[in-house]
Amino acid sequence: MPTISRSESARTSLRSRAFSSATFASRPLMSALGTGAISRPHLLTAARPGLNASLSLLSPVPRGTITTQVVESTPSGQVRGEWIHQRDPLVSGVPDPRSGASIVYYLHGSGYVICSPRTHRGLVSRLIRRTGIGAFVLDYRLGPEHRWPAAGDDTVRGYRWLLDRGFSASQIIVAGDSAGGHLALDLLAANHRDGVEQPRAMALFSPLYDPTFGLARNLEKLGVRDPIIDVRGAQRFLGLYTAGADPLDPRMRITLPPDLTPPPTLIQVGGREIMADDSRTLHRRLLDAGGTSTLQVWPGQGHVFQMFPYFTRESHDAVREAAAFIADHATIPS
Template sequence: MRGTMRPMMGVAGRTPVAGPLLLQASRPALNASLSALSPVPPETRTTPVRVSVPTGQVRGEWQHESSRFGGEQPDPSSGRSIIYYLHGSGYLVCSPRTHRGMVARLTRRAGIGAFSLDYRLGPRYRFPAGGDDTVRGYRWLLEQGFSGDQIIVAGDSAGGHLAQDLLLSNHLDGLPQPRAMVLFSPLYDPTFTLACAQERSGVHDPMIDAAAAARLLRLYTGGARADDPRMRVRLTPDMTLPDTLIQYGGREVMGADARAVHDSLLAAGGQSTIQAWPRQGHVFQMFPRLTPDAREATAAARDFIDRYLC
């Protein structure tokens, strides 16, 4: 795991931080390594989506088991729940393909489908492109006939930040919120100030070097102000908020971010449960071959999801 992520993120003072060209050149190999470490269960089917809507494009993939739904993608008229999955990795790498295994392990027991969003990444695209794509994808699901009560939002790392941005957008535009939300190691502060403070306090993450990651994130956030309302999303008591489960690793520098998201939800009157896994690093749930805690944490997330299924 260390050998997979740290070379790209860089170790401050020792390994050069990847620039835009190196990042784009290394992205395919990194994504392939992550996919290999997060195997996709058998019988998993995917259907690519690329549709034009008035505000742009929606890209991603439907994912479901071939033995369910008669081999077809989820149908809103069935009344069944779906997961809207938002992958992470710093707004710079990964895709629905790298996260197929994780999404499948979340959905297969309940037999529900998922739509994984393929949002635009830096450095080619800048903040708030990913957030705009997330909002567009959710609205497209509503336009297909899915109700908010049928949708469970899930995401990891930067995907957790996208989920918060989505809640804010839904509130401002009067759209229904999702029924529930599951976040793995969610990002709260894209300036990485919280994570860098964690690292200076002595936290040594097996996955992320905070100082290097902060510089990499600027390839996406660019000149965005730290006080931009879509950077550190502020949830307020007048919002309708989904019940939420948050999981994070006790060894990760983004632990403070996860706790900040949890506190933000509670302060706004929402219901949030947070679980820390002491020996683990960032988004350990992706890697069941590397730690049994990944399987246990994913099972706990599935138990939470089961309570909100239609």
């Protein structure tokens, strides 16, 4: 399947260039927060609500969005998250598996230490509103309060909770960004190991593939400057979750065996990302495992640019294409 690069000759939108300049200037603050949180983890815990509130303001929620909170105990532990839906406001908004309609199982990113379903509500709402299907956004455990592989365990538990509720694997489309892409891979590997059917499709934004950031470090050495994140800050944040974990553990450096048969996948990545090679490598791994994958490279864009519709026109275009991919693989309610 193809690698698609949006025309390199096309000018990046003015809004996008201005946003990149502003966010690039804020990177030292984020790096300093990561540095302080290593020695004083409570610093990040205290700062998280403010960081999440700021991100929520930058990623507005469309009118008509319905949310239903979930906190449910299962034999293997608790499932937390929220349903997001755009239709039938006279009922709870929770999709009924008996309808046969597809749903999105969304795994948010941000280094396993910040963000939540609330910060990503705007992005997920924009992603599903064109299709009329619902989404369940997982509220997985974060570092430094919880350590690896807590988030991966929650991801597997959430998927099997959906199956237990009556959704078939063919109704579930997994989507996620950044660390959520890494969680999606962990889910595929767990399903393969345990003989659980894989989801219908996947849509990933700037997915993390290499938690050591070796691929990202090489790009940064070549002069790539991501307007959103830098390697040092990203390593420090992720280390609050993965500290002490073996970087070669199969749940850290996830491999996709040839007999896994991954679902059809769309990967979107910004052309200015230090994690662009993570997306390229994952694209190749999916093809090597016998899957189909389309990689879209969006010139001039930084990490998970899809979250910021106020500041980059390309966010609208990318989300529209991702929504079309989801619609192509979904069963849409009548």
